[in-house]
Amino acid sequence: MTDRAKTAAIIGGGVIGGGWAARFALNGWNVAVFDPDPEATRKVGEVLDRARASLPALYDRALPPEGRVTFCETLPEAVSGADWVQESVSERLALKHEVYDQISAVLPEGGFIASSTSGFKASDLAAGGAPVVVVHPFNPVYLLPLVEVSGAADLRAKAIPVMRGIGMHPLEMQTEIDAFIGNRFQEAMWREALWMLKDGIATTAQIDDAMRMGFGLRLAQMGLFDTYRLAGGEAGMASYMDQFGPSLHWPWSRLTDVPELDAALVQQISDQSDAQSGHLGIAEMETLRDDNLVAILRGLRRTGSGAGGVILGHEQTLPEGGEIDGLPVTLRRSVPVTWTDYNGHMNEAAYLELGTWATDGLMQLVGADADYVASGKSFFTVDTRIRYLDEVARGAVLTVTTQVLEGEGKKMKLFHRVLKADGTLAATLETLLLHTDLTTRRACAPEPVVASRLAELAQAHQGREAVGAGGAVGQRH
Known part of the structure; x- marks a missing residue:
């Protein structure tokens, strides 16, 4: 790549694609978006507005001048000449393969496709012959730094520096697994939550409170294993495993079972969710989420803990002075x-x-x-x-x-x-x-x-x- 403004092609302008467009644009990349949805321009524009109000606030230096965002009529128009191609279409393998065939026909020499897939392995995505690497983000993409990078080693090596350059934290996975790391943990919590609802043990509000008022706050800055190391006291992790290891055999959870999502359970979840936060519109909730994340991330930034360390590291690459x-x-x-x-x-x-x-x-x-x-x-x-x-x-x-x-x-x-x-x-x-x-x-x-x-x-x-x-x-x- 030369000193010219780099271009990212965003294929699919939904919540994730819009987040990618914002992350790239606010880090100085030009962005070309393709999505046949007639509302794509409005939807991506709203995501960009939220990102402009939040991402720059994480840093004590200014981000580069914002790149130009263009909405293209065709996929070839978006991909032509792009330095990075990010695919964020629906999670249907056949659809992804169809899109990859179209991208491959105009992909610049030496280029590859980064997929936002939340579950498919890179080998499955690349089965049709397209050069595909998994670069799986978390929503909102413009604020949360984690990307799980999986696939061929040479493509991982190309993708990781680009992700670091836009302030992301690439988690490289040498072993392919479905759903990667983050989503497996989320699915485990989701299954257990569904059982608690179905069995009448807890409501949606109680489950959310258990997370956001307790262990969720710890995990944001210390992670799972460091948290348990502290729980072991001065003797550390070995002491924790000795004290609490046997509890793994107790019938506390039902993680290996899946409750049937019948009409009654779906209605129960929907009703409780509406009662919990239905007084807020989606746009209000997204703004509230981003404001809270900025405050949390700036707190972590002060100590360099967790995602705060990623922000500090990226900040050192931003220009200063003049x-x-x-x-x-x-x-x-x-x-x-x-x-x-x-x-x-x-x-x-x-x-x-x-x-x-x-x-x-x-x-x-x-x-x-x-x-x-x-x-x-x-x-x-x-x-x-x-x-x-x-x-x-x-x-x-x-x-x-x-x-x-x-x-x-x-x-x-x-x-x-x-x-x-x-x-x-x-x-x-x-x-x-x-x-x-x-x-x-x-x-x-x-x-x-x-x-x-x-x-x-x-x-x-x-x-x-x-x-x-x-x-x-x-x-x-």
């Missing part, structure tokens, strides 16, 4: 829902957090980075003044430039300008910091390399107007 009007860009990021209030606007505390990360960006520029802090030196904030100049809504991409007002001795005085996408000044933050020895907790002079870089920036920014700096509270000009 200048605007001769001032360094110290932060560029989207406003997450966790930064907004009941009006949907960015709240006061979030501006301070934004300034904190911008200050970190400036510190890295002058060499006061993580290694410097680990050596026992840093800058401590003494005073901050914020001016709120314009409303900022969730999803807005903000860019912060930083002017060094003072950089001599122990002091570092900064002036952050917070700019909206159209260049409007949304806020300014003036902050004073003192260089500190972390062992004595007392102010001290910075190391020579940091002092030199800081002085250079202060000299370069000297004489530049900083409207709002040095004023009193309430003073606007």
